[in-house]
Amino acid sequence: MIRNFDEKLANPGKFKNDAYHNDPYLRALITRNERIPTWIYDSSSEGSCAVAREISDTIRMKQEKGEICVLGLAVGSAPVDVYSELIRMHHNEGLSFSNVVVFGVMEYYPIRPDALQSFNRNIRERFIQHVDLRDENIYYLDSTLEQSQIYSHCQWIERKIEELGGIDIQVLGIGTTGHIGLNEPGSSANSLTRLVSLDDVTRTEAASHFFGKDNVPQKAITLGIQTIMKASKIRLLAWGEGKASILARAIEGDISDEVPASILQNHTDVQCVIDMAAAADLTRIQTPWLLDSVVWTDRLIRKAVLWLSIKVNKPILKLTDRDYSDNGMGDLITEKGGSYSINIKVFNDLQHTITGWPGGKPNADDTNRPERKEPFPKRVIIFSPHPDDDVISMGGTMLRLVDQGHDVHVAYQVSGNIAVSDADVLRYLDFLRDFKERVETSDITDDFDAMDKKIRTFFSEKRHDAVDLKEIRQIKGLIRVGEAKAACRYANVKSDNVHFLNMPFYETGGVEKQPIGDADIKIIADLIRQVKPHQIYAAGDLSDPHGTHRVCLDAIFAAIDLLKNEAWMQECWVWLYRGAWHEWDIHQVEMAVPISPDELMRKRNAIFKHQSQKDGAMFMGGDNREFWQRAEERNRGTAKLYDELGMAEYEAVEAFVRYEFL
Secondary structure, three states: OOHHHHHHOOOOOEEEOOHHHHHHEEEEEEEEOOOOOEEEEHHHHHHHHHHHHHHHHHHHHHHHHHOEEEEOOOOOOOOOHHHHHHHHHHOOOOOOOOOOEEEEEEEEEEOOOOOOOHHHHHHHHHHHHHHHOOOEEOOOOOOOOOHHHHHHHHHHHHHHHHOOOOOOOEEEEOOOOOOEOOOOOOOOOOOOEEEEEEEHHHHHHOOOOOOHHOOOOOEEEOOHHHHHHOOOOEEEEEHHHHHHHHHHOOOOOOOOEHHHHHHHEEEEEEEEEEEEEOOOOHHHOOOHHOOEEEEOOHHHHHHHHHHHHHHHHOHHHHHOHHHHHOOOHHHHHHHHOOOOOHHHHHHHHHHHHHHOOOOOOOOOOOOOOOOOOOOOOOOEEEEOOOHHHHHHHHHHHHHHHHOOOOOEEEEEEOHHHHHHHHHHHHHHHHHHHHHHHHOOOOOOOOHHHHHHHHHHHHHHOOOOOOOHHHHHHHHHHHHHHHHHHHHHHOOOHHHHHHHEEHHHHOOOEEEEEOOHHHHHHHHHHHHHHHHHOEEEEEEEEOHOOOOOOOOHHHHHHHHHHHOOOHHHHHEEEEEOOOOOOOOOOOOHOEEEEEEOOHHHHHHHHHHOOEEEEEEEOOOOOOOOOHHHHHHHHHHHHHHHHHHHHHOOOOOOEEEEEOOOOO
């Protein structure tokens, strides 16, 4: 049975009485730090289905009474699966939206309603056009008005909500600044629907959608916090570890206008619906032993002891009984013996994660090594979502695997073409034009002139919300291909072992991608079947701005599920890496590969081969550091943690978690 990935990431402890889900007293005990009722699901799809079911029940109940149902619907990645499930219910279960009124929550200002980035367009294409909602029952925030008209428009929205009896269910996401709707930090609890200025962090994170921060509107229209708080029910959705930190502040912290979502604590019927990864920083997940008695499994003991070591700033082997008892872990001492034996066990456990042989060391005792010594050499597939994630996140390990003689394949799952700037296309066009003019033996066709003119004309008139021409996407894809080949060549990966999969879900030309499909899964499965690897490395770094990593990982998991019963798959181990957007918590690490100063420089040089992603790449997210800087700081940070916990001192460490599918 495939291990639940999100559950493994969060690694929650089981409480002595796991009936707390159905026992109000026990649930109150376990969740006593949570000021917003919070329901944690194994996956975003499971949580989304629960919210969709609640919405459908409310709609049907209102229909039976002959009443309208008013929904406030946010947009973005959080509610996407809710809308997909509602659409499924409409088509398969006869759910009608004829009595439903919808209010949009937010919209950029100014923006055209047909712009790719428009929230109105987003909700229309993802949900409204697929169900039987009446046009007159849809109320968008109008971003086409003159600014002088916005105040009157916002007042009109407030009156319409009141006339219709208020919002029955308000669906929300949460931003990394803690915003709900687009009520940024500093927004008053009494704020109504209005024009707001966007926080710089919000604009930075939206920059990739607009193909550059300069194109992101500085303002937006949003339902106010008071408007949202008047809804009968509020459901706040969040998925992934990228939201864990701000969720903990909103759910467990004090109410503050610096975290607008925390104001939801004052609502009488609000629920936060999240997955295990998003729940990672909540007390009942992060440090459950501080709430109640827990079942002390080996993994939970390791997590707790490492937490304690970091908290009291002592190496593992210097922790005392007093350290345990003073920090809520006295029952662990009572149950498992004194600190000495616990410390030794956890120290050895962590030490055994360290290996300089990520593919296994031949002719060595592998009893306490994270990887098997046989077979050797191994066939290895490194799956890279974009054409640079391999070297950014595990470049040192990749170099080590090649140097140690393994048959390494690198598979780039998507083209990454939307991350290439227009300026790079023009630079390469100039090169091709000069090449054509100066080299008589060039096989560039006469059609080049027409293509060159077509592309330059398009760029001269291009709006920031335009989808690139097919020819432009091809050139951008070729730029990434060339860079990836250069990096693999530098790492001495055989040219025949470099695979460009171009998964169909990605090739839309826009920032928004299609859902994963059977064709995507087949491409992955076919390559795995062809190579029959002993090791697969895949990106478990799920905090990239547009979810490409998660979709790519889901495709790999689905392909593995298809193949897991084939005999040769019994010898395949799957390792998950991080680095570009996030790093593994120290308690999660199952293989740690030390990187020397020279190897770290080689890794940096491999990253530098991806020239289009240097010096302010298109998709930096909220972190302004270049990817090589992020990777090095995270790798050095992991090495420093190992050192502080009492391990050997290394320059840098790349960390991995094993995915067990059998």
